Amino acid sequence: MAAKRKLAENPNSELIDFLHELADYEKNVSRMIHKYNAYRKAASSIAKIDHKIQSITDIKGLEGIGKKIAAKIEQYLSTGKIKKLETNRGDETGAAINQMTRVMGIGPAHANKLVHQEKIKSIDELRSHPKRDQLLNKTQLLGLNYLEEFEQKIPRDEIKQMEIILLREITAIDNQLRAEIVGSYRRGATASSDIDVLVTHPTVAKLPSLLHKIVETLTKQFHFITDTISVGDSKFMGVCQIDTSKLHRRIDIRVFPSEQYYCALLYFTGNDQLNRHMRIVAQEQGYKLNEYSIQKVGSTGTLSKPLPVTSERDIFDYLQMD
DNA sequence: GTCTA
């Protein structure tokens, strides 16, 4: 094979897209987050099937697929359409609400308000609205400003370049600092939707001021950070740019005390599915696992002190996992 | 919308 080939598309991708569209409508328009999750779960079950679904018997009994979704799939199989989806698509207001939620910081609640109260029907109308600056908060204005840029994936090579700068500058602030880029990048992805940085330092008391120092340095000295969305003692969320010829990117930086670092590393490397799986295994083995620690659960539900963890391996060992 | 107690 001469060049890297695009991964073969899932044989049921059209059906999966339909389910995602139904999911989005429930989340953004109906504001039923659990229905959203139900549709997503059904879609992910179907995504695991490696052949084209021919009949309803192919999916009956699959995890997350009950009566209603099965009926919709049946409709899709026989007519190529799903009534409910066609109805949703005919709802202009719903479509407008969905569009609004493309903007970072505009969720279902605010999107509904913009469309229902302000009668705003499109992103363009929002951009040119005379009261735009009163209708949106700081984060949402940033989100609107960078909307198209944030929708672009970040190539792995670009993150690699950022990694060099980040590690160099963070270490320059304090050579006891340790930092890693986690998320899909650490899982080896060829492109990511944002940059997620974890930082730790052996001296707990220093952590909050260190985060502020890191943010200040990367902002004022290097103009690497271009905007701050939020910043507290343990988490920064913002925008960065490797140089002015490149797009603006979403970046998060979190600091953890060293005893929590490896639980955080595991958690923020993900993915979601692995996290859920490990939480369940932990529970089965009599532990409680989260992004901060692993604790033993006593017979009465009492929690032990956080167990010592000095590597990700330690966590797998407690849980007897490979 | 689906699953479970």
Added chain:
DNA sequence: TACCATGCGCG
């Protein structure tokens, strides 16, 4: 000013 509820993004 202090506190609280809500919205949002996130692996």
Added chain:
DNA sequence: TAGACCGCGCATGGTA
């Protein structure tokens, strides 16, 4: 058939 469906840091806006 009622209730769960992950939980947390930060911003914001409301209330006392």
